[in-house]
Amino acid sequence: MTVLPRPAARARPTMNDVAREADVALKTVSRYVNGEQNINAAMAERIADAIARLGYRRNLSAASLRPGRSSRTVGLVISDLANPHWAALARGAERAATDRGYLLVTGSSEEDGARHDALVDRMLDQRLDGLVVVPPREPGRPWSALVPPVPPVVFVDRPLDTPGAHAILADDRDGARAAVASLVRAGARRVALVGDSWLIPAMAARREGYRDALADAGLPDDPALQHDGAHSLTQAQELVAGLLGTPAGGAPPVDAVFAANNRASLGALHAFRDAGRRLPLVGFDDFEAATLLDPPVSVVAQDVGGMGAAAVHLLLDLLGGTADVPSRVVVPTTLHLRGSERP
Amino acid sequence: MTVLPRPAARARPTMNDVAREADVALKTVSRYVNGEQNINAAMAERIADAIARLGYRRNLSAASLRPGRSSRTVGLVISDLANPHWAALARGAERAATDRGYLLVTGSSEEDGARHDALVDRMLDQRLDGLVVVPPREPGRPWSALVPPVPPVVFVDRPLDTPGAHAILADDRDGARAAVASLVRAGARRVALVGDSWLIPAMAARREGYRDALADAGLPDDPALQHDGAHSLTQAQELVAGLLGTPAGGAPPVDAVFAANNRASLGALHAFRDAGRRLPLVGFDDFEAATLLDPPVSVVAQDVGGMGAAAVHLLLDLLGGTADVPSRVVVPTTLHLRGSERP
Numbered sequence: 001m002t003v004l005p006r007p008a009a010r011a012r013p014t015m016n017d018v019a020r021e022a023d024v025a026l027k028t029v030s031r032y033v034n035g036e037q038n039i040n041a042a043m044a045e046r047i048a049d050a051i052a053r054l055g056y057r058r059n060l061s062a063a064s065l066r067p068g069r070s071s072r073t074v075g076l077v078i079s080d081l082a083n084p085h086w087a088a089l090a091r092g093a094e095r096a097a098t099d100r101g102y103l104l105v106t107g108s109s110e111e112d113g114a115r116h117d118a119l120v121d122r123m124l125d126q127r128l129d130g131l132v133v134v135p136p137r138e139p140g141r142p143w144s145a146l147v148p149p150v151p152p153v154v155f156v157d158r159p160l161d162t163p164g165a166h167a168i169l170a171d172d173r174d175g176a177r178a179a180v181a182s183l184v185r186a187g188a189r190r191v192a193l194v195g196d197s198w199l200i201p202a203m204a205a206r207r208e209g210y211r212d213a214l215a216d217a218g219l220p221d222d223p224a225l226q227h228d229g230a231h232s233l234t235q236a237q238e239l240v241a242g243l244l245g246t247p248a249g250g251a252p253p254v255d256a257v258f259a260a261n262n263r264a265s266l267g268a269l270h271a272f273r274d275a276g277r278r279l280p281l282v283g284f285d286d287f288e289a290a291t292l293l294d295p296p297v298s299v300v301a302q303d304v305g306g307m308g309a310a311a312v313h314l315l316l317d318l319l320g321g322t323a324d325v326p327s328r329v330v331v332p333t334t335l336h337l338r339g340s341e342r343p
Numbered sequence: 344m345t346v347l348p349r350p351a352a353r354a355r356p357t358m359n360d361v362a363r364e365a366d367v368a369l370k371t372v373s374r375y376v377n378g379e380q381n382i383n384a385a386m387a388e389r390i391a392d393a394i395a396r397l398g399y400r401r402n403l404s405a406a407s408l409r410p411g412r413s414s415r416t417v418g419l420v421i422s423d424l425a426n427p428h429w430a431a432l433a434r435g436a437e438r439a440a441t442d443r444g445y446l447l448v449t450g451s452s453e454e455d456g457a458r459h460d461a462l463v464d465r466m467l468d469q470r471l472d473g474l475v476v477v478p479p480r481e482p483g484r485p486w487s488a489l490v491p492p493v494p495p496v497v498f499v500d501r502p503l504d505t506p507g508a509h510a511i512l513a514d515d516r517d518g519a520r521a522a523v524a525s526l527v528r529a530g531a532r533r534v535a536l537v538g539d540s541w542l543i544p545a546m547a548a549r550r551e552g553y554r555d556a557l558a559d560a561g562l563p564d565d566p567a568l569q570h571d572g573a574h575s576l577t578q579a580q581e582l583v584a585g586l587l588g589t590p591a592g593g594a595p596p597v598d599a600v601f602a603a604n605n606r607a608s609l610g611a612l613h614a615f616r617d618a619g620r621r622l623p624l625v626g627f628d629d630f631e632a633a634t635l636l637d638p639p640v641s642v643v644a645q646d647v648g649g650m651g652a653a654a655v656h657l658l659l660d661l662l663g664g665t666a667d668v669p670s671r672v673v674v675p676t677t678l679h680l681r682g683s684e685r686p
Contacts, residue, residue: 087425
């Protein structure tokens with residue numbers, strides 16, 4: 001049993017019913033319902049009363065069918081809503097959408113191209129006004145393969161190779177450079193890079209920043225120190241456990257770790273705990289417990305909530321036909337040195 | 344500039360166009376588009392070709408206007424999508440919705456009744472098929488005040504006082520009882536309860552479980568040990584910092600902490616770090632870094648993803664008219680003892 005009635009098959013009151021009940025012109029009801037302000041106060045009160053009496057409700061689903069009207073709903077395709085990084089991005093996007101009277105539909109691709117494409121198709125079927133998209137690690141079909149009309153799309157975190165595509169990006173390269181420079185300043189000479197696939201543009205950019213910092217310090221760019229297999233916390237943990245052991249063939253040991261995302265940071269911390277010893281560490285992406293650990297974990301923080309909000313604002317500006325919408329927004333990162341960068 | 348064309352004002356191809364192009368009956372196209380399987384293979388191939396050539400796309404937004412058809416979109420109103428607890432719930436709900444061909448719209452009430460009501464109104468305006476709702480701490484208008492038709496609603500985490508309302512709940516009382524019993528077994532006699540407002544039903548249930556464990560052990564139920572002011576991490580931190588000091592008036596000191604949600608656990612851990620000393624601690628809700636800390640933090644874990652999924656499945660069963668949909672589902676909790684429960 002449920003306390004709330006199922007939608008009944010009875011007729012819903014229309015704007016015409018409201019106009020009749022309030023004894024005003026249909027056009028006035030329409031202006032009232034669409035939030036216009038310059039309506040005679042007495043009329044507005046009669047309309048409000050009529051709406052309450054009849055239980056009239058706007059049908060935005062119907063409005064979206066009329067040419068030039070919109071569903072006032074935008075879609076967000078991310079990797080995994082349960083990951084705090086993406087949840088923070090979704091929250092920023094949701095807040096921006098709500099502030100501008102839009103609803104936000106979310107979907108998690110799990111980094112799988114086919115799943116991502118199916119989500120995009122489902123959102124296009126629904127005639128959403130526009131999409132904010134984090135392209136998956138395993139790409140599916142190219143965007144150019146979509147049959148028009150395709151609504152405006154803003155990419156986040158991972159730009160596509162498509163010229164002119166709108167994208168919101170963190171300053172990954174600069175952030176990584178600052179992180180690795182802090183390890184080198186603290187004495188590190190053989191900094192391991194632990195990251196996810198270099199096919200992810202943000203990862204590739206962080207590797208560039210890692211190399212920049214080594215070059216700045218006159219240190220060699222050693223591919224043997226650069227690991228792209230940490231797709232999960234567990235993989236990062238195993239990888240860093242290996243780095244803590246004695247290197248094969250008499251190679252000099254690793255003396256610091258740059259963890260290129262929050263999974264990699266947590267994996268490294270688990271490996272340190274298991275081994276009972278640690279290496280100097282700086283991670284990309286802040287995480288809730290970073291300041292609780294001993295030593296507190298130094299990180300490069302992205303403003304992910306701000307990136308989600310910026311993406312939705314850019315998308316809605318595109319939809320609104322605002323002139324001079326930038327095609328690329330790069331959001332700066334912040335280095336928080338808390339102690340873990342030192343031996 | 345954008346690489347993706349804005350929706351054009353040109354006519355979209357219809358199912359009739361597809362039927363003509365494929366030289367099959369409209370009814371067959373309709374069956375194909377609705378996913379029916381028993382269609383002649385040659386016909387299905389002709390229809391698929393015609394759809395690709397014309398760029399036909401189903402208009403689910405239009406479908407939702409026809410009586411008996413649905414938008415295949417459900418709404419989720421939670422407290423805050425950026426909180427990992429709610430993000431995990433949203434992810435479970437999203438996965439269940441996707442698995443059943445539905446989209447999920449999310450909205451964060453920030454525990455504010457007015458904001459919550461505005462989100463519900465916005466979702467009802469959009470004619471979503473149903474809602475999954477976590478009622479806010481500060482209640483807004485009663486559900487009975489909504490003008491019908493109201494679609495089916497499933498409440499999560501916090502039941503309403505409305506008889507017969509569908510709700511998915513964690514076994515808060517039993518989980519809290521097990522947590523506090525573990526502290527008492529490890530020697531605690533004066534266990535502080537640090538939680539959020541008792542007006543939140545889950546909090547009230549956890550306090551009942553706390554009292555059960557004390558009663559089981561023959562310990563007094565002392566209101567001075569029960570704190571409901573930890574609405575944020577910072578408030579929990581200040582509260583626990585106070586507990587670590589010398590009690591006023593010569594009262595015996597607190598000798599353990601039961602943190603009734605993940606904010607309270609993190610606040611307690613921050614206070615321990617600041618003071619350089621700790622008390623035995625068990626928290627309600629698991630968190631990512633719990634196993635990284637020294638000692639690892641013991642928790643009562645809820646299957647929040649499972650609760651989100653259960654809520655959507657129950658909602659879609661209601662929508663589908665499935666008989667015998669339970670009005671209340673209680674999801675068990677799990678106690679993970681990791682060491683922090685001991686002095």
